[in-house]
Amino acid sequence: MQPRVFAILTAFLLGILGLGSVAVTDWTPGTAAPVAATAAPGSAGAPPAGAQTAGTTATPTGDPAVWTRSTLRNKLMSEMEATDPGVALADLDRITKAQPYTVRFCHPIAHELGHAAVKRFNADFQKVISFPHETCAAGYLHGAVEEMLNASTQPEVDLLKLCAPKNTGPCIHGVGHGTMFVAKQDVAKARDLCNKFTTDQNRIRCSEGLFMQLFGPDEEDETAKANLPADKLAQDPLYPCKDQPALFQSACFFYAPTFYLSSHDYPNHPEVYADALKWCLNGKASGGSVDCSRGVGSRTMKYNLDREDWAAQQCATAVDGWQRKACAEGLVSYYTVNYTDGGAAGRLCAKITNKEMQGYCRSAGGLSASLD
Numbered sequence: 579m580q581p582r583v584f585a586i587l588t589a590f591l592l593g594i595l596g597l598g599s600v601a602v603t604d605w606t607p608g609t610a611a612p613v614a615a616t617a618a619p620g621s622a623g624a625p626p627a628g629a630q631t632a633g634t635t636a637t638p639t640g641d642p643a644v645w646t647r648s649t650l651r652n653k654l655m656s657e658m659e660a661t662d663p664g665v666a667l668a669d670l671d672r673i674t675k676a677q678p679y680t681v682r683f684c685h686p687i688a689h690e691l692g693h694a695a696v697k698r699f700n701a702d703f704q705k706v707i708s709f710p711h712e713t714c715a716a717g718y719l720h721g722a723v724e725e726m727l728n729a730s731t732q733p734e735v736d737l738l739k740l741c742a743p744k745n746t747g748p749c750i751h752g753v754g755h756g757t758m759f760v761a762k763q764d765v766a767k768a769r770d771l772c773n774k775f776t777t778d779q780n781r782i783r784c785s786e787g788l789f790m791q792l793f794g795p796d797e798e799d800e801t802a803k804a805n806l807p808a809d810k811l812a813q814d815p816l817y818p819c820k821d822q823p824a825l826f827q828s829a830c831f832f833y834a835p836t837f838y839l840s841s842h843d844y845p846n847h848p849e850v851y852a853d854a855l856k857w858c859l860n861g862k863a864s865g866g867s868v869d870c871s872r873g874v875g876s877r878t879m880k881y882n883l884d885r886e887d888w889a890a891q892q893c894a895t896a897v898d899g900w901q902r903k904a905c906a907e908g909l910v911s912y913y914t915v916n917y918t919d920g921g922a923a924g925r926l927c928a929k930i931t932n933k934e935m936q937g938y939c940r941s942a943g944g945l946s947a948s949l950d
Contacts, residue, residue: 674714679884687717835870852892858874
């Protein structure tokens with residue numbers, strides 16, 4: 579066969595085959611091969627803290643395989659806009675119980691829901707808090723109080739009215755967060771607002787929210803970041819706690835580890851929990867090392883709620899028994915605030931394999947019920 583004829587026949591046959599392929603191919607949208615699922619989460623059946631930005635392949639329920647702060651926040655905000663805060667908070671409660679690693683960022687999301695609810699219901703605070711709001715350590719309530727105070731023209735008056743007549747600990751803790759919004763992160767001004775309360779108990783509860791907001795602001799807002807000058811921290815690693823009035827020092831030392839852990843990239847450096855206990859020893863001279871160690875235990879549990887025994891092992895690294903005990907008290911403190919049922923502490927202690935730490939767990943108690 580002549581080469582030219584062969585080439586013409588070949589081209590003709592290839593054209594026929596190509597048309598046949600087009601004819602039999604299903605071109606319906608959405609029939610592409612599925613993308614490979616996200617890699618299995620890390621230890622204890624949940625993704626490690628550093629994996630919070632992993633892929634979000636959908637599960638059969640439509641939820642992503644791995645929640646991030648942004649995906650969970652967007653889902654819940656959309657739910658609240660379409661329904662009401664109660665639906666969104668119930669879903670948040672469901673997700674945090676099914677996926678304990680989400681507790682690392684559920685509290686700030688609940689704060690955002692509270693802020694949005696106040697705006698939605700035109701500052702009708704009783705309507706805002708009429709929905710069950712205990713999930714994620716009452717973060718929704720905290721956010722609602724923050725928003726109410728931030729929008730108030732007389733915050734020094736309104737802060738005494740918001741939680742009345744019950745004046746529950748979580749509500750006044752939320753007021754403490756709100757004082758920092760009103761005071762633009764000025765601790766002294768926020769402290770003056772907390773001092774408007776007439777009892778020491780409520781001033782202390784308010785100070786808990788104040789210092790939680792100082793050391794670990796939830797909002798992704800540069801103006802809300804911790805106002806902690808580097809030169810002051812170089813002179814005093816636990817600044818500004820020892821400079822506070824005696825009534826406010828305990829909460830300050832308790833929440834100071836929040837800043838230490840976040841500034842040392844705890845999601846990717848699990849050794850910083852043990853390091854934080856050593857860092858707390860800087861508070862010995864000012865009497866703050868015990869509260870600081872409790873704070874380390876509390877944050878360790880909060881960020882590792884899906885691996886309780888591992889959290890206890892971090893407390894066990896402390897050299898001195900008093901510090902191991904204080905750290906264990908912090909573990910129990912956060913666990914019982916997060917799981918509000920009466921058997922929470924017992925479940926936690928049963929999961930701790932270190933006998934000494936288990937004993938400290940069982941004897942822990944008496945801490946504020948509003949410390950989260």
